């Protein structure tokens with residue numbers, strides 16, 4: 001009796017405490033990981049500082065920085081392991097392949113390598129030596145995206161796009177304002193000067209210098225060309241920061257005169273009208289920006305063409321079937337990535353009334369034919385060799401691919417985004433007669 005009772009107590013104690021122990025174990029794993037992450041940041045910071053010293057010595061000896069970090073080894077950097085960040089799980093691969101050192105494994109992105117040297121030299125004229133020279137992007141779960149070694153050989157953390165947050169580069173908002181003002185004064189015509197305006201306006205507002213935002217905006221307005229799209233996007237971002245929405249509308253209405261077919265301008269006008277509560281005008285501009293958006297639920301206009309095998313083909317011939325009109329190209333990564341899914345849906349439903357017409361925006365016929373053969377793609381393909389200027393791409397206003405249009409048995413458009421898991425769901429529903437793109 002006693003033994004049973006004691007066992008019962010022991011068991012119930014175990015049962016009660018087991019989840020707690022599990023939570024504690026979980027927590028201590030998290031603590032360990034966090035400690036390891038912190039340690040990695042420390043080691044990486046030390047690596048960067050040592051690389052900085054080596055770069056400084058190299059520069060003194062050669063009068064210039066090296067083409068690649070590997071040139072520091074072994075004369076200026078005796079240990080090649082210093083080029084590896086402990087948080088780099090691949091053991092020496094920068095995040096961007098263009099930064100990959102040609103001679104040895106290096107975790108760091110070297111910003112001054114031959115391909116970027118001219119660009120970075122120009123930027124340096126504007127931003128000075130505080131801008132990043134070597135960057136590490138391998139640290140996860142940190143309050144920053146990158147650890148940077150600057151041209152002045154100092155280490156600081158920042159976001160990926162350091163141009164957007166100059167306060168991280170210069171230390172404080174006030175110091176950043178000062179540096180950006182100097183940059184603008186020194187290089188007003190540099191193409192990189194354009195990048196200074198929006199962060200500068202944001203920093204002015206952050207430190208309570210609203211007056212200076214207005215001065216900056218007015219100065220910018222006086223130099224901007226009436227048809228310069230890029231400069232107008234900068235100006236509108238500044239006006240929005242300063243809550244001058246009415247002027248943004250005026251600005252883009254003027255811009256529309258110069259670029260009546262620009263999707264950027266038309267979409268922007270749609271968004272502004274939406275914000276101002278003019279929903280009818282917003283809808284009008286959305287339709288202008290994307291004329292085919294109104295086609296969903298309506299009959300897709302017919303086309304007649306010749307397929308890759310020289311056979312005539314028209315959309316009308318497919319009436320009664322559910323059809324995927326698949327605008328794609330071999331050079332389009334997401335299109336090719338989606339192909340196994342499209343093939344699977346085709347194989348599963350082709351006998352129930354589903355078919356596909358591929359409309360290739362390729363310009364290399366041999367590459368297209370090889371791909372179709374190697375991947376055993378059985379459905380008909382239309383190819384003109386004219387890429388974006390293909391007659392069908394123009395007829396249906398295709399401005400981006402993949403553009404998988406799913407058409408119902410009665411010829412009406414169900415969706416222009418029938419891909420991924422959605423493709424099969426929509427095909428199944430369309431074969432049953434339901435035609436709603438949720």
Ligand SMILES: [Zn+2]
Pocket residue numbers: 040044085086087136137138139147
């Ligand atoms: Zn690192």
